[in-house]
Amino acid sequence: MKNKFLIFAVFLFFLGFSGTAFAQTEDELVEICGMIAKEATYLKDFKIRLDAGDPPPLQRFSVILKKDIKYRFSVCNSKDLEGKVILELFDNNRLIATTYVIATGKDFPSIDFICQKTGAYHLSFKFKDGKPGLAVGLLSLVETL
């Protein structure tokens, strides 16, 4: 019993000493996202932190995508907040890809996009049902075509 108490005390010590290790940092999320992206080559990451809201608040970024390249967009949610991120890719105002397919209700941790037009594209991130969340989006290069 006393031994158990001591173990618990030591556990509490490390918990206090490295308190931040138990809250996922954005850099840790980038690493996890890198694993989701598998063998694709890292290009850029996007850190998403949004409060709750109705309609769900959005965070937007622009990216230049190049013709004849297959890109991978990966997303990774922090376990510390309940929000599940949705990534949407737009060409001007035209939605061309998303990690959440409403019709099937299916979430994809990563999607591949075969780009056939060099230019500026827009990324929009939001959390499902407007819940607060912390997430990372990763853009990586799969292959040139």
Place this chain on the structure above:
Amino acid sequence: MYYIPGLTMTRSLLFLLVVLAIGFSSCNSCKENKKLSKEFDIPDSLKEDNPIPISSAVIDNMIGNIASPIETAAVIKGLNIGFNKDLIAKTDYADNFNTNFHKALGLGMYGCDLGYLNMYGKTSLVIDYISTIRNLADGIQVGQFFDFSTLKRLATNNENIDSLVLISQQSMTRIDTYLRENNRSNLSIVIVAGVWIEGLYITSMVSQESGHKRMREAVGEQKEIINLLMPLLNHYKKDPNMAKLIKDFEGIKVLYHEVKITSEVGEPTAVEENGVLTIKSNDIQTIDISDETLAKIIDKVKEIRLKLLKG
């Protein structure tokens, strides 16, 4: 045999551990604060006559990955075109970069070369470039974001090339983010300009030497990029160094008037295979660039890039 003292003693131990934990955590915070305050010792905003900085959010929305050395190198490598050491800037030129502006420009140019080297796994050359980049990064007080020791270890031991690419890219991203979040977007944009001109130089030279249709298109498609880059540079045109750079880039931009880019919008198609959703845009983009225009652009880019390297 050692026995744990009574419960009161254990509670005392617990109390001591918690106090120590709080103490250590506080010390860490102190260190971070100290580091942060040191970083803010000489803000560029006080040293230079800067215009009102563009907000980080606006730059985020505009810059994205406006110039990516990895994509340029990946396209070249994907066409089975071999590595050419003569295409990258010699590190001796770094001695010419004496102001913050020129150091940022050099950081971008050598950052692009590093991407090219990494993609081809030329680790023997990488160390010279990461040393040069670190010195330039230190010169504009962002050296702490360039993970020199890890990169040097990976390059020296010829370790995982993917990690070399990843850490190089992340280091450049962190520098860029830090500059933008600390009202130094002017330098962030100069770095982007450096990456862009060096990438265009490599693309142009490969196009000239290989004659490959895709490389010719790669030169032509930069019309889209320069049209996005120029407004960002123009925001800081009051800076004499930036004004000179804008004038040089205008000389390239004007040649791009002769490049015709047309696009037909397609209906995207999606295929799910092995749990991976792949979307194909089905757009058709045509890039029309004459031999004469291509030659003019290549000559101009060579001229401007050499001028910039000479400081």
